[in-house]
Amino acid sequence: xxxxxxxxxxxxxxxxAMMFAGVNLMYAQDNTISIIPQPASIQKGTGGFLIGPATxxxxxxxxxxTASLLAELLRKPTGYQLPLKLxxxxxxxxxxxxxxxxxFEDSTSGAYxxxxxxxxxxxxxxxxxxxxxxxxxxxxxxxPAIENNMVQGNTQWIVPALIVRDAPFYQWRGYMQDVSRxxxxxxxxKKYMDVMALYKMNILHLHLTDDQGWRMEIKKYxxxxxxxxxxxxxxxxxxxxxxGYYTQTDIKELVNYAAKRHITIVPEIDVPGHCWPVILTHPxxxxxxxxxxxxxxxxxxxxxxxxFQFTPNPLDPTREEVYTFLDxxxxxxxxxxxxxxIHFGGDEVVHRLWENEPHVKAFxxxxxxxxxxxxxxxxxxxxxxxxxxxxxxxxxxxDILADADRLPKSTVIMSWLGSKAxxxxxxxxxxxxxxxxxxLYFDIQQSSRHDGTMADLNYQGPNTIEAVYNYDPAKxxxxxxxxxxxxxxxxxxxxxPQEVKDINVQNFPRLLAVSEIGWVAPExxxxxxxLNKVQDHLPRLDALKMDxxxxxxxxxxxxxxxxxxxxxxxxxxxxxxxxxxNGRVTAGFFYTEGASFLKVKNVKLLENETVIAEDRHxxxxxxxxxxxxxxxxxxYHLKVDQYKPRARYFLVADVAGAGGSDSKGNVTFNLSPYxxxxxxxxx
Numbered sequence: 001x002x003x004x005x006x007x008x009x010x011x012x013x014x015x016x017a018m019m020f021a022g023v024n025l026m027y028a029q030d031n032t033i034s035i036i037p038q039p040a041s042i043q044k045g046t047g048g049f050l051i052g053p054a055t056x057x058x059x060x061x062x063x064x065x066t067a068s069l070l071a072e073l074l075r076k077p078t079g080y081q082l083p084l085k086l087x088x089x090x091x092x093x094x095x096x097x098x099x100x101x102x103x104f105e106d107s108t109s110g111a112y113x114x115x116x117x118x119x120x121x122x123x124x125x126x127x128x129x130x131x132x133x134x135x136x137x138x139x140x141x142x143x144p145a146i147e148n149n150m151v152q153g154n155t156q157w158i159v160p161a162l163i164v165r166d167a168p169f170y171q172w173r174g175y176m177q178d179v180s181r182x183x184x185x186x187x188x189x190k191k192y193m194d195v196m197a198l199y200k201m202n203i204l205h206l207h208l209t210d211d212q213g214w215r216m217e218i219k220k221y222x223x224x225x226x227x228x229x230x231x232x233x234x235x236x237x238x239x240x241x242x243x244g245y246y247t248q249t250d251i252k253e254l255v256n257y258a259a260k261r262h263i264t265i266v267p268e269i270d271v272p273g274h275c276w277p278v279i280l281t282h283p284x285x286x287x288x289x290x291x292x293x294x295x296x297x298x299x300x301x302x303x304x305x306x307x308f309q310f311t312p313n314p315l316d317p318t319r320e321e322v323y324t325f326l327d328x329x330x331x332x333x334x335x336x337x338x339x340x341x342i343h344f345g346g347d348e349v350v351h352r353l354w355e356n357e358p359h360v361k362a363f364x365x366x367x368x369x370x371x372x373x374x375x376x377x378x379x380x381x382x383x384x385x386x387x388x389x390x391x392x393x394x395x396x397x398x399d400i401l402a403d404a405d406r407l408p409k410s411t412v413i414m415s416w417l418g419s420k421a422x423x424x425x426x427x428x429x430x431x432x433x434x435x436x437x438x439x440l441y442f443d444i445q446q447s448s449r450h451d452g453t454m455a456d457l458n459y460q461g462p463n464t465i466e467a468v469y470n471y472d473p474a475k476x477x478x479x480x481x482x483x484x485x486x487x488x489x490x491x492x493x494x495x496x497p498q499e500v501k502d503i504n505v506q507n508f509p510r511l512l513a514v515s516e517i518g519w520v521a522p523e524x525x526x527x528x529x530x531l532n533k534v535q536d537h538l539p540r541l542d543a544l545k546m547d548x549x550x551x552x553x554x555x556x557x558x559x560x561x562x563x564x565x566x567x568x569x570x571x572x573x574x575x576x577x578x579x580x581x582n583g584r585v586t587a588g589f590f591y592t593e594g595a596s597f598l599k600v601k602n603v604k605l606l607e608n609e610t611v612i613a614e615d616r617h618x619x620x621x622x623x624x625x626x627x628x629x630x631x632x633x634x635x636y637h638l639k640v641d642q643y644k645p646r647a648r649y650f651l652v653a654d655v656a657g658a659g660g661s662d663s664k665g666n667v668t669f670n671l672s673p674y675x676x677x678x679x680x681x682x683x
Contacts (some may be wrong), residue, residue, distance in 0.1 A: 008069060008370070008444055011321075013362040015247060017200060017463065019196055028599065031327070033141070033142050033160060033162065034140065034532075034533045034536035034537065035137050035141070035164075035533075036140065036199055036512050036515060036516060036518070036530075036533055036534075036537060037130055037199065037290055037515045037516040037517060037518070037519035037520055038201055038520050038524075038525075038526075038529070038533075039137065039164045039165070039166035039332055040165055040166045040167060040521075040524075040531070041163075041164070041165045041166070042162055042163070042164050043159030043163040043164075044160070044161070044162050045116070045117065045160075045162055045163070046160055046161055047117075047160075047161050047200055047419040047446060048118065048160045048161050048283070049096075049116050049117065049118055049119070049120070049121050049157070049158070049159045049160050049161070050118075050157065051074065051078065051080070051082075051096075051142075051157035051158075051159065052080065052157075052251040053080045053081065053570070054093060054094075054254075054432035054580070055080065055082055055094070056082070056083050056085055056093070056094075056096070057070060057071055057082055057085070057087050057096045058086075058087040058090075058091070058093070058095050058096065059084065059085075059086065059087065059097070059098040059099070059491065060086070060087060060088055060089070060098075060099050060100060060402040061086060061100040062100035062126075062128075063099060063100045063131055063450070064127060064136060064515075066098055066128060066131045067084050068133060069135065069259050069260075070096070070098065070135050070138075071084055071145070073135070073446060075159075076149045076150070076151070077145055077146050077148045077149070077150070077151060078148065078152075078153045078157055079146070079151035079154075080479065081660075082140070084214070085124075085252055087195060088121065088523070089333065092265060092575070093120075094119055094120065095121075096120070096123070097120060097121065097122045097123065097352065098123050098127070098131060098135075098428040099122070099123065100124075100125060100127060100128065100131060101124050101125070101126065102126065104124055104125055104130070104167075104338065106126070106167050107118070107126060107169040109129055109168075109171060110128075110129050110130055110133050110167055110168045110171075110200070110202075111125060111126065111130050111166065111167035111168075112124065112130035112131060112133050112166055112167070113134070113163075113164065113165055113166075114134050114137055114138060114162070114163070114164040114166070115162075115163050115164075116159050116161050116162050116163075118161065118645075119159055119573045120145045121138065121159060123135070123138065123661070124314070124641065124661040125398050126453070127510060128260050128262070130167075131169075131263050132197075132261070133166070133200050133630055134164075134166075134197055134198065135215040136161065136199070136200055137164060137166070137407065138373050139198065140198070140537075141159045141160060141162075142157055142158075142159060142170050142399070142539070143155055143156075143157070144219070144516075144540040144542070144543040145543060146492055146540075146541040146543075147285065147540060147544050148466060148543055149541035153181050153461070154404075154480075161604070163383070167227065167519055168200070168518070168519045169204075169518070169519055169521050169522075170486065170487035170488060170518045170519070171431055171486065171487055172202075172488070173200065173201045173202050173203060173487055173489075173514070173515060173518030173519060174201055174202070174204070174205055174207075174487065174489030174518075175192070175196060175200065175201055175203070175204060175205070175265075175281070175487055175489065175490050175491075175492070175507075175511060175514070176204075176205035176207060176434075176435070176491040176492060177189065177192065177204070177205070177206060177281065177494075177503075178207040178210065178491075178492060178493045178494055179206055179207060179215050179369060179541070179637075180207055180208060180212050180213045180215055181209075181210055181212040181213075181247075181493060181494055181495050181498075182212075182242050182271075182300075182494040182495075182530060183215055183230075183241070183242055183243055183244045183245070184494075184500070185211060185241065185244065186246070186250050186254060187442070188254060188500060188676060188677075189206075189254055190254070190257050191588070191676075191677055192204070192436075193257060193258055193261050193544075194261070195511075195544060195546060196261070196263060196511075196635070197261035197262070197263060198544075199236065199511070199512060199515035200367070200515055200519055201263070201511075201515050201518070202262060202263055202264060202515070203264055203266055203487075203489065204258060204264070204265045204266070205263070205266045205268060205343065205491075206265055206266070206267055206268065207268045207270065207343075207493075208267055208268055208269060209268070209269050209270050209274070209277065209278075209623045210259075210270055210274045210276075210277065210350035211274055211275070211276035211277075211296070211299070211302070212230045212232075212276075212296055212297070212298065212299055212485065213229060213230050213232075213243070213245070213277060213391045214230060214245065214277035214278070215230065215244070215246060216243045216245060216246050216248075216251065216267070216269075216330075216333070216607075217245060217246065217247045217251075218245050218329055219248065219331050219332060220328045220329070220331075220332060221281070221325075221328070221329070223281040223283075224277060224278070226246045226281065228280055228295045228296065228523060229277035229280055229281060229296055230243055230244060230245045230277075230295060230296070231243040231291070231295075231296070232295075232296060232297060232298060233295040233296070233297055234462055236297055236298050238298060239584070239585075242498060243647075245369070247265075247467065248332075248336060249382060251336045251337070252336065253683065254369075255336070255337060255338065259338070264338070264339050264632045265337060265339060266332050266337070266339045266341050266342070266345065266395070267324075267339065267342060268342075268343035268345060269333060269342070269343070269344060269345065270342070270343075270345030270346075270347070271315055271326065271344055271345055271346070271383065272308060272314045272315035272317060272349055272379055273311045273314045273315075273345070273347065273348050273350065274310075274311055274347070274348065275314070275315060275597070276296060276313075277296060277311050278315065278325075279291060279311070280294060280295070280296075284317065284319075284321065285315055285316060285319065285321060285322050286313040286314070286316060286323060286454075287313060287314055287315065287316040287317075287337065287353060287354055287357055287360065288312075288313050288353065288356075288357060288531065289313075290312045290313040290557075291303075291313070291512075294303055298494070298495075299495040299649060300485060300495060300632065305308060305588050309668070310350045311350070312350075312353065312456065312503045313353070314349050314350065314353055314354070315379075316357075316360070316467070317354070317360075317363075317375055317378060317379040317382075318359060318363040320419070320554075322381050323383075326386055326680070327386050328382060328385055330342060330344075330386055330390055330392075331390060331669065334387075334390035334391065334392050335568035338561060339392070340392060340393055341388070341391045341392060341393050341394075341395050341412065341645060342387050342394060342428070343395040343396070344380075344383050344384075344387065344394055344395070344396055344401055345381055345397060346376070346383075346395065346396035346397050346635060347378075347396075347397035347399040347400075347416075348397075348399065348401040349376060349399070351372040351373075351376070353371055354372055354375060360375070360385055360416045363375075363453045363615075364435045368674030371403070372405040373402040373449050374403055374406065374410040375398065375404065376399075376402065377400070377402075377403040378404040378406075380400045380408075380411065380434055381406070381407070381408055384396075384407075384408050384410060384411050385408075388408075388410055388513065391439060391663050393410060393563025393673060394411050394412065395410060395411070395412040395413075395414055395433070395456065395676070396411055396412075396413065396414065397413075397414050397416055398413050398414065398415040398416060398425060398432075399417070400413070400419040401413060401424055401428065401430070402674040403426060404428045404430075404443075405622075407430070409429065409430065411430065412430065412431045412432065412433065412486070413425040413430045413431070413432040413433070414432070414433045415434055415435060415436060416437055416441075416491070417431065417437070417632075418436050418437070418438065419434075419436050419473070421516055422434045422436065422473050422485070423476065423477065423481075425484065426477055426482070426484040426485060429484060430484065430485050431486050432484055432485060432486065433487055433489050433490070434471075434473030434485060434488045435485050435488065435489040435491055436492070437469075437491075438463060438467070439458075439464070439468045439471050440463070440468065440471065440488065440489065440490045440491060440514065441456075441458075441459075441463065441490075441491050441493065441607040442463070442490050442491065442492045442503075442506045442507050442511070443455060443456040443491075443492060443494065443495065443496060443506060444456055444459045444461040444462060444463045444464035445459070445461035445463070446461075446462050446463055446464055446465060446510055446520065446549055447462055447464065447500050447507065447549065447551070447553060448462060448553070449461060449462070450555070450590060450592050450666055451498070451552065451553025451554065451555060451627070452536065452553050452554035452588055452590055452666055452668030452670070453505055453506065453553045453555075454496050454497040454499070454502040454505075454506070454548075454586065454670070454672075455497065455506060455553055456493065456496050456497075456630070457496060457582070457625035457626060458497060462516055463510070465510050465513050465531075466527060467511040467533075468476070468490075468513040468514060468531055469516065469517060470525075470527060471488075471516070472522045473485050473488055474486075474522070475522075478674065482636040487518055488514060488517055488518045489514075490507070490511055490514045492506065492507060493628055498601050499586075499672035500672070500676035501547050501582065501670075501672040501673065501674060501676070502670070504546055504547035504548065505547050505548060505549050505681075506549070507547050507548075508541055508546055508547070508548035508549065509534050509537070509538070509541070509549065511529050512537060512551075513530065514532060514672050518532060518563045522547045525630060526596065535671035541682055544660070544677075545574055545677040545678060545679065545680055546677070546680070547680050548683050552683075553589070553683075554668040554669060554670040555666045555668055556573055556575050556578055556651070556667055556668060556669035557573035557575075557666070557667040557681075558653075558666055559571065559589075559598065559655065559663065559664065559665055559667065560663075560664050561594065561657075561661045561662050561663060561664070563664060564596075564598070564656065564657040564661040565656060565657065566656055566657050566659070566660065566661065567652070568599070568601070568654040568655065568656045569656065570653070570654055570655075571653055571654075571655050571656065572650055572651070572652045573650065573651045573652075573667055574645075574648065574649070574650050575605075575649050575650065575651050575652075576647075576648045576683050577671045577682050577683075578644065578649075578669050578670070578671055578682060579649040579671055579673075580643070580671065580679060580681070580682050581643055581673040581675075581678070582642070582643050582673065582674055583638050583639070583640055583641075583642055583671045583672050583673040583674050584637065584638075584639050584671070584672050584674070585605060585613070585637070585638040585639055585640060585669065585670065585671050585672075586635055586637060586638075586668075586669075586670045586672070587603055587605075587615075587635070587636040587638060587651055587667070587668065587669050587670075588634055588635045588636070588664060588666075588667070588669075589619070589621035589634050589636075589653075589655075589666075589667060589668075590625070590634065590665050590666045590668065591621040591622055591623060591663060591664075591665040592665045592666060593663075593664045593665075594662040594663040594664050594665075594677070595660055595661050595662040595663075596622055596658050596660035596661060596662050596663040597620065597621055597622040597623075597657075597658040597659075597663060598620070598621040598655055598656070598657065598658060598663050598665055599619075599620055599652050599655065599657075599658050600618065600619050600620075600621060600624075600634070600636075600653055600654070600655050601616060601617065601618040601619070601653070602614070602616050602653060602654040603615050603616075603638070603652070604638075604650065604651070604652050604653070605640070605646075605651060606649065606650040606652060607647045607649055608647055608653075612641075612642075613639050613640070614638070615638060616632065616634040617636075617638055618634035619634045619636075619667070620633070620634070620658060621634050621636075622658075623663055637665040640671060651667065651669055653667075669683075670683065
């Protein structure tokens with residue numbers, strides 16, 4: 001595994017020489033240099049390179065693909081022709097040079113050099129990956145307007161003079177999107193890959209199957225993508241775009257798109273728990289007879305059906321038919337995804353559901369198993385063997401470490417149950433990806449439980465951007481154990497933050513911190529420098545139409561004792577600044593303190609003085625915000641279908657103190673546009 005000290009040849013000597021010579025070394029404190037993730041070394045020069053109508057992009061033959069990519073990136077916002085010309089080396093002419101150099105000093109995957117003077121920009125790397133990452137750094141050195149697809153008038157495209165030598169610390173810099181609990185289509189995932197590439201993240205983990213839906217076409221078993229396994233039942237009122245699945249053609253399109261951005265898509269088929277769609281279509285593979293309800297439904301409704309969130313009928317580890325089925329499924333998965341890894345889940349299996357079955361007990365006795373964890377390991381061994389025979393390497397969640405001694409060492413552990421899970425995996429000599437729920441689960445709040453954002457309300461949180469940035473997966477490990485850390489990954493579980501805007505707000509700017517802890521050596525990180533850089537990058541996220549968290553979250557108003565009575569009275573809050581497009585609205589009532597809770601009903605959205613949407617149900621704003629709360633009763637769903645820019649908008653509700661008027665709380669208002677990535681929220 002790459003370690004930054006090994007990457008510095010011959011940088012350390014060069015940097016020391018520069019320091020003694022009085023050269024100004026720059027580590028992004030200057031507003032003109034703000035690259036995320038922070039490069040290994042930056043030397044700031046004087047002046048800069050002006051990209052103009054006559055600028056030529058020179059490239060050697062090996063760099064043809066990257067040259068075309070750079071030209072496409074620059075032509076749209078600048079309006080310049082930027083002709084492409086072949087060369088074998090820097091020929092002294094004014095221009096941008098992209099050179100793949102087989103003798104490049106740093107052989108680490110992703111290493112590059114970037115040299116900028118007033119006469120030339122020279123980019124070099126050993127291969128396409130390094131050259132691509134250099135382009136992302138170059139892109140970040142230009143004004144945020146570079147992210148637009150239309151010509152930006154009156155913008156000077158100046159790249160500051162500097163010398164960069166850079167390479168990643170970890171080779172796994174990942175982001176997981178759960179597309180089962182809420183489905184996200186091809187175009188949305190492409191947008192995410194665009195932003196991941198900008199920040200040099202290279203793994204997109206797709207959680208393709210779970211109790212809420214099977215999201216990938218398997219030709220051997222077309223029933224897995226039938227309506228009842230991919231479309232939320234109508235009684236739950238879910239928008240149509242939250243249902244669906246990827247055809248194999250879609251998968252190929254995503255894989256090709258990812259490859260051009262040097263991103264590997266790692267697929268996950270979650271077994272033996274979290275597989276309700278399999279039970280619905282193949283009930284003979286389940287360990288018991290539970291098959292109700294006969295459709296998939298949103299995660300938050302799990303408690304009303306099952307009394308808890310977990311699958312009440314996991315796969316039966318004693319049946320050979322289960323392994324035949326999985327062999328067929330993984331055969332198609334392996335053929336579609338070039339990734340050397342396949343994730344098989346293995347998490348949150350309710351073991352008592354196995355232990356309750358007499359035939360399972362008999363199987364365990366016959367195999368000499370004394371604990372149910374041994375049965376889980378037996379299943380993991382069988383599935384791992386299937387995946388290995390497909391030429392892939394298996395990954396499982398760290399739940400499977402309960403019987404670590406019997407696990408095949410070829411299995412990679414994705415450690416989510418705290419930092420101790422990372423340590424346990426490494427100490428047991430399993431390669432591991434660090435993704436602990438604290439601080440790398442982004443469905444958890446990032447500022448306060450009282451910010452009203454669509455976070456997983458069952459967590460205590462928050463996972464602040466500071467906590468994310470300061471996380472070091474190798475902390476406390478020996479040098480030998482550190483070798484087993486493949487890298488880091490942030491996870492997004494869209495059970496509560498389902499809207500695209502909501503997952504954006506939860507992900508950003510925290511995902512920038514993940515990009516940096518995956519790229520930068522822990523001992524060279526600086527939180528203060530990073531937070532300054534984030535401020536520089538917010539306009540870039542704006543240009544990309546990527547929503548991000550802002551202080552205060554979704555809080556649009558408050559209530560207090562002096563406004564309340566024990567009988568219902570009307571309260572009104574202006575929300576005009578928060579209405580900016582057609583879209584779905586979620587309004588919430590969050591009790592924060594006092595002796596009394598708040599009763600709420602008849603919530604309406606007014607355009608001027610006309611009611612345009614209403615949700616009349618009655619709820620109680622109290623202390624409890626757990627996800628088992630039936631349909632999150634304190635949340636109200638409205639919509640704006642004919643937005644008028646010059647109108648004023650108000651939220652009104654009938655409210656009453658529950659047994660008294662000593663109550664305080666926040667009123668939240670969040671509009672999510674119907675069209676993702678076209679508008680950004682004003683809130």
